[in-house]
Amino acid sequence: MRKVIGIIFLGVIIWGLVLSLSQVPFGKDKMEVGRRYLKRGTEETGAANIVTSVVVTYRGFDTLGEVTVLFIAALGLGAVLYTRRRSSERIEPSSLVLRTGCRFLFPLILLFGTYIFVHGHLTPGGGFQGGAIIASGFLLIYLGCPERRTQELRLGATESLGGLAFVVFGLLGLAVGGYFLTNFLPKGTFNSLISAGVIPLIYVAIGFKVGSELAGIMGNLMERTK
């Protein structure tokens, strides 16, 4: 019975999707907004990566909302999984190869993540991707060196400072340029590291925030499995 109802429901959804997608031919240039961003984006924001300028400046407010959703999801996970810590639990040390390997790789992964989010306005990268790479480094530490506890207070402080920096840059734009998230710094030479004004600064803040948030989520989940 459930399967029949489910398949009828899926049929209705297929019908709607096909009907609407037949109006949108695949592979054709169609969006007016996207064309406008591509044409004027480099002179308006100074960033070579148009996706970054859409995320951080044109739709910066939207990104602030999405970062807030991420924060609330992490907060909810912490609240749902909260238990008193039992400090008497014995931690089983992992093997020598695994420990040495993850000790060797962890700083390199952090460096790579930092590279990705610092170059967000020039290359395909940015705060969200770099943050995810940094969190994968923390996952390696949780798996390989379980005796090394990350300090959750510091992770929380990093996360809050990242979010605060984003809002402060937005408010500075409001004070200097007249609206929230104005690009108030000089744009610099195109396609070089120090360019595009406030975009790299905001992306570094997002990178720290996303990295520490995802690392905190993983830490909370790992804490339960011990």
Place this chain on the structure above:
Amino acid sequence: MSFVYQNIYYIGSIGLILIGLYIVLVKRNLIKVIIGLNFLDTGINLLLISVGYVRHGTAPIFSRPGLSPGQMVDPVPQALVLTAIVIGVAVLALALSLAVRLYEHYGTLDLRKIRGLRW
């Protein structure tokens, strides 16, 4: 055949969305339902990206001189999906934590046995 070849991304993404919805509707194990939600998430991301695709277009990055805006794909869906992927990870973790709590409370992940979720 050329219809399938030309619309392969649409067909793939709709297929992923339908698989995810079917799992969410029919399966009774909570972990499987969460996996279905993840399928749905992936399918929607692929659908958004393929709506913004322009045939023979490159990434919207002016990394070398000589690139013109006409050769590039639409940046707006890419910017949306960029954030949606990270949020998808966080929401998946939240759903898994709720599953952990439900298992501790009821001792089962079967949705029929968890009170208040009869269907």
